[in-house]
C-alpha cells in the first residue's frame with residue numbers, strides 16, 4: 001500500500017478518464033450498418049430483378065421491414081434474448097422518429113421549393129393580389145391581405161375559444177357533479193364535428209338569422225366553434241394533473257374555491273394550458289371550409305374585422321391553386337410556406353407566454369442565483 | 377369505550393376548560409379583544425420575531441420593534457397571531473361512507489402547550505386532525521358527529537364559514553407542498569391573498585413569518601426564486617411560514633417531519649418550540665422521541681381490529697411515556713407494537 005502511495009506521489013497525478021457510458025461499440029455499429037446495407041441489396045434484388053414491382057414508398061417500406069428482420073437475426077447471433085429485444089425496439093423507435101421528422105421536413109421543404117419563386121420577392125409579403133392579373137409577373141401580387149385576414153380571424157377566434165374552453169375544463173375538473181358527464185360528452189362530440197358544419201352553423205345562425213355581415217368576426221366565430229373543444233379537452237387534462245395536495249394547501253389557508261382555481265390551479269397548469277391553446281390554434285389556423293362560408297374571398301386588403309369580405313391564407317391557397325398559371329401555383333405554395341411560418345411564430349409566442357414549468361428556473365434566474373451565491 | 381373509565385386524566389381537562397380560553401391562560405399573552413396594534417409588530421412574548429431566523433445579513437424592512445402592520449379590516453381579532461385560543465374536541469366521531477373510523481374522541485388542546493397525537497397508522501389521527509379545521513368535509517362521503525370548540529365557539533355551528541375556520545386554524549401537511557408556480561416570497565404571501573386579507577406592509581409580514589419559521593436567514597437573498605427549488609426541510613419550513621403569515625390561533629401539523637432528514641427535523645422541532653407560546657400547536661407524529669421532545673401533552677390513538685379509532689389514554693407527555701395507565705400505551709411507546 002505504501003509503495004502505491006509513494007508511486008502516486010512521485011509521479012504527477014494523471015488526468016482522470018471519465019467513464020463513457022453510452023459508447024457505441026464497433027460491433028454494434030457494424031451490425032446496424034450491415035443490416036441496413038444487406039436489406040438495401042435484398043430489397044433492390046426483389047424489386048428490380050425478381051418481382052418487377054415499382055414505387056418509391058413500397059420500396060422503402062419493404063426495406064424497413066427487411067432491415068428490422070435482418071437486424072434482429074444478426075443481433076440474435078451475438079447477444080442474448082433480452083438484449084436483442086432491447087436493441088430491435090430501440091432501432092424500430094428511432095426509425096419511427098426519423099420518419100416523423102422526415103415527413104415534417106418534407107412538408108416544409110416541398111412547399112418552400114415549389115413556392116421559392118414567390119417567397120424570394122419581398123413584394124410577396126407586402127402586396128395583395130388586388131393588382132395581379134392572370135399573367136402578371138411574380139413581382140406583382142402577394143399574401144399581405146391573406147396574412148391580415150388569417151391573423152385577425154385566428155386572433156379573434158383564440159380570444160373567444162380560449163376563455164370558453166378553459167372555463168369548460170375548470171367546470172369539468174373543479175366543479176364536476178351530475179352535469180359534468182353530459183358536458184364532457186358534448187365536448188367530445190364537438191371535437192369530431194366536421195368543420196364545414198361549424199361554418200354552416202355560423203352562416204345560418206349569425207349571418208342569415210341575426211344579420212351579421214360576412215366578415216372576419218363571423219369567420220372567427222366559426223373557428224372558435226372548432227377550436228373550443230380542443231382547448232377544453234387539452235386544458236381538462238392538464239388541470240387534472242395539478243396535484244390535489246396543492247388544492248388542499250390552498251383550502252387549508254382559508255381560500256375559497258374560486259380563489260384556489262385562480263391563484264393556485266391555473267398558474268400551476270400554465271405551461272400545459274399554453275400547449276392546449278397551441279393545439280386549438282393549430283386546428284383553427286388551417287381551416288378552409290368555415291372561412292369560405294363566413295368570410296369569403298377578396299383579392300384586396302381589408303383591415304376591418306366586422307365589415308366586408310376577407311381572405312385568409314388557406315382561402316388564398318385554395319383559390320390560387322385553381323388558376324392555370326405557373327406563377328399562381330407558386331404563389332399558392334408560397335402562401336402555404338407563409339402559413340407554416342406564421343404557425344411557428346404563433347406557437348413560439350404561446351410557448352413564451354406559457355413560460356417554464358412551475359418550479360423550474362429560467363436560465364436567467366439560475367444565473368442570478370449563481371451570481372448572488374458567489375457574492376455572499 | 378370501556379377503557380375510558382380507567383383513565384382519570386381523560387376528562388379532567390374538560391373541568392378545567394374555562395381556563396382554556398386564552399385570556400386566562402397562564403402561559404399565553406393576554407390580548408384584549410381590540411388589541412391596539414398588529415400583534416406581529418408588537419413583538420411576540422419572547423421576541424422570537426427577531427431572533428427566530430439565522431439572523432445573517434441585513435433585514436430589508438424595518439425591524440419588528442419599530443414598524444407596525446396595519447391589517448385592513450382588523451375588526452376580526454384573529455388576524456394577527458392574536459389571542460392564544462384553545463381547541464377542544466367533544467365526542468367526535470367520523471365516517472368515510474359507512475365505515476366508522478373515529479369513535480367519540482374527546483380531547484382538550486390547551487393553548488400554549490404542544491399537544492402530540494400518537495398511535496399506529498390507520499387509527500384516525502389524520503382524520504381527527506382534519507376534523508379540527510374542517511378539512512375532513514372536503515372528502516366525498518365523509519361525515520362526522522360531535523363538536524369542536526375554538527374558544528367556546530363550535531366551529532361546526534351553521535353560522536361558521538369553513539374558510540374562516542381554516543384561516544384561524546392552520547395546517548401543515550405531511551409532504552411539503554409549496555405552490556410550485558410561486559416564488560418563495562409569493563408562497564408566504566399566498567396565504568394573505570388566498571384568505572383575502574389585505575395588509576399594508578406585505579414585505580414585513582413575509583419577513584416576520586419566515587423568521588418565525590426559522591427560514592429567513594437561508595432564503596432572504598433569493599426570495600424571488602421558486603419555492604420548489606428549496607430542499608425538503610426548507611420547503612416544509614416554507615409551508616410553516618405560509619401558514620403563519622395569516623396568523624392562525626392554532627397550527628395543526630400532520631407528521632411534518634416524516635419526509636425529512638434528521639437535521640431538517642431538528643430545525644422544525646426548534647421552530648415548534650419557538651412557536652409554542654405564540655400559537656396552539658397540535659402535532660401528529662410517529663416518532664416517539666419527537667413527541668417527548670416537543671410536546672407537553674399527549675394523546676394515544678388506537679384502532680383495534682375492525683373497530684373505529686379512539687383515544688386510549690391522554691395526559692401530560694411525561695406521564696403517558698413514563699407511567700402510562702393502560703398497558704397498550706406502555707407497549708406502544710416502548711415500541712412493542714405499531
Ligand SMILES: Nc1ncnc2c1ncn2[C@@H]1O[C@H](COP(=O)(O)OP(=O)(O)O)[C@@H](O)[C@H]1O
Pocket residue numbers: 472477496497498499500501502503504515
Ligand atoms: N379518503 C378516505 N376515504 C376512505 N377512507 C379513508 C380515507 N382517509 C382515511 N381513511 C380511512 O380512515 C382510517 C383512518 O385513517 P387516517 O386518519 O389517515 O389514519 P392515520 O393518520 O392515523 O394513519 C383508515 O382506516 C383509512 O383507511
Ligand SMILES: [Mg+2]
Pocket residue numbers: 501502503630
Ligand atoms: Mg396520517
